[in-house]
Amino acid sequence: MFEHLKIPERVLLGPGPSNAHPNTLLSQALPLIGHMDNDFIKIMDKTSEMLKIVYGTKNRLTMPISGTGSAGMETVCVNLIEPGDKVLLCVNGVFGERWANAATRAGAEVTIVRAPWGEAIDASDVEKILKKDNFKFAGIVHAETSTGVKQPLTEIGKIAHEHGALFVTDSVTAIGGMPIEADKIGIDASFSGTQKNLSAPPGLAPITFGNKAVEAFMNRKIGVRSWYLDLNMITKYWEGKSRAYHHTAPISSIYAIYTALKLVIDEGLENVFIRHKKMGEALQKGLEIMGLTLFVKNCNHRLPNLTTVYIPNGIKDLDVRMRLLNEYNIEIGGGLGEYSGNLWRIGLMGNNCRANNVYLMLSSLEAILSQLGHKCRRGAAVEAARSIINN
């Protein structure tokens, strides 16, 4: 009646999940141990240590929340926001928008600073708003998965602090693919995910909270509304000498993030970031050579690991994406919201961010587009990419 699982092989070059590293997948086949077992607690501690390295922080409260990236977003909201708190959120894509929604639900009075999709948020726009009132935090998406925009953080972080607001970032698509440097930049709290550049399955939301953010939730006047995501309780399980049971940790997922973090750290963070940068540039150059137009105009604001590109005139989105999937087993993403049907989103994340995937992506897309009547010099895109990669 119900068949054994049959999973097709896919090259996941969309906005995430990326293909998990084989070692990471295999670690999920390891036997379970108890969530209060000393051996498991050691794994938790080391996971926390490795997350600190990737986040670029010494924050003691650095750990994965037992839910997907969005649960990390909610953790930030429900712990930092008390009803009536003023919160500034920067919105230039879907993930800023949903954060504003979640913050409103958590009881915040949200003020939104907008930039057009495809552009970064302007620090002076943030400053104008922060000057006017006292805000609990200013939140911004480091890597907008819906648009491919990389957000410069340093100046906005500084401005937030000058005006007494905590500086909070969404680093879901940033973590493991580009420097976060939370302590250097002054990020007070951040949430992320596992299924992008860490190349682990989705299911956990790494977070980091600095001292000021910890004080904010410890000194709340009104208790945290969420039981599941209340950091006052969760930290009693994740920190300290004697651990207090809160919920049953997702054991296999912790094995997976442990292994995924170890892979990143063993390769060397700097090497990982250079690899992402180089592969992203190669892909972007190849797409341009193919006659396509990148969505993010300012090359300094382009994510290396998620490239957004306009669908050429006369080409239908799903015609191409279905052929990529059915003929090449390649998944890429479509545009969201008003860009549905107008954009593709191509990810080179984590273990998938390899030269062969750049060549595969460019050559497959070129073959399909050529058959659909798009004009370009065959092979030129791959050559352009190769010359960047081999340089």
Place this chain on the structure above:
Amino acid sequence: MFEHLKIPERVLLGPGPSNAHPNTLLSQALPLIGHMDNDFIKIMDKTSEMLKIVYGTKNRLTMPISGTGSAGMETVCVNLIEPGDKVLLCVNGVFGERWANAATRAGAEVTIVRAPWGEAIDASDVEKILKKDNFKFAGIVHAETSTGVKQPLTEIGKIAHEHGALFVTDSVTAIGGMPIEADKIGIDASFSGTQKNLSAPPGLAPITFGNKAVEAFMNRKIGVRSWYLDLNMITKYWEGKSRAYHHTAPISSIYAIYTALKLVIDEGLENVFIRHKKMGEALQKGLEIMGLTLFVKNCNHRLPNLTTVYIPNGIKDLDVRMRLLNEYNIEIGGGLGEYSGNLWRIGLMGNNCRANNVYLMLSSLEAILSQLGHKCRRGAAVEAARSIINN
């Protein structure tokens, strides 16, 4: 600096997690596919179908929430409760208590009906309260993991409906180990977990919501406070012809629950339940023969899959549990709250609920207790258990 994972082999005979079935663990090593991939959506649909079988329901909204069992509890609270709603919660252990806490945080005015730990809730106590006022729902724990009490549901469900309240259950430790029969009993909503009798890793919270419960959250006056657990959005991803992205589903965990449910359904639900009943009785008989006293006096209210037993006079809790762990690689649970140090909790859950584990548990405990001076006829416990199992 960071070692490869080394996981000790454990026989997990505590209150959960149980050892995951090897097939279930291996399914987590399968490659990822996208959360919007048609092949993944088919797996979601079949997972939902299998969950309906195990829950004994035709409820369309039957699916796993992307978090551990406690996230299921929170899902019930945040979707059904509007601020100021009156909720009745039955408390005879830790898990009723935490549910009352979560409901209060979700904005409910909670009235608690109590029974002593180790006893079931009395239906007439519930009726007395429901008569007095209008309650949004009456909630009760089907299988109290802190006490080993199995709660009869039929009468309380009927009373709840007579008084216009939804009937909601915590089936975390029940699911896959005993009949739930949600439709027959009239359960309007229920939440559960994967790491007990389903023998899958922790990380998902299967839920089922009947029509009345669905109407309750669809007709809310005030929106759901949680973004992550808002069923109005989640169901748009889990149901219907065109799926809308909400959050990135935990792909590997869905593979695992699919495989775990298939194992239970392939064995036959009835066979699974008989196995749990028989093994539980055998363990309990063996413990009594060993001269120990079961915590739950009424044998009709004893869970088959989680046995609570008093620690004999003069024996120290941790002396025994540490020896079980270090010498036999067996994990059992200690008592919670005021029963810390006074009780052991021994689980026979899912794939762990096997004759050999009954014999292993009884013989190891007997050996340790005998060495610590506890008097009993050696071998008698195993013999008593064997005669029940072979009968």
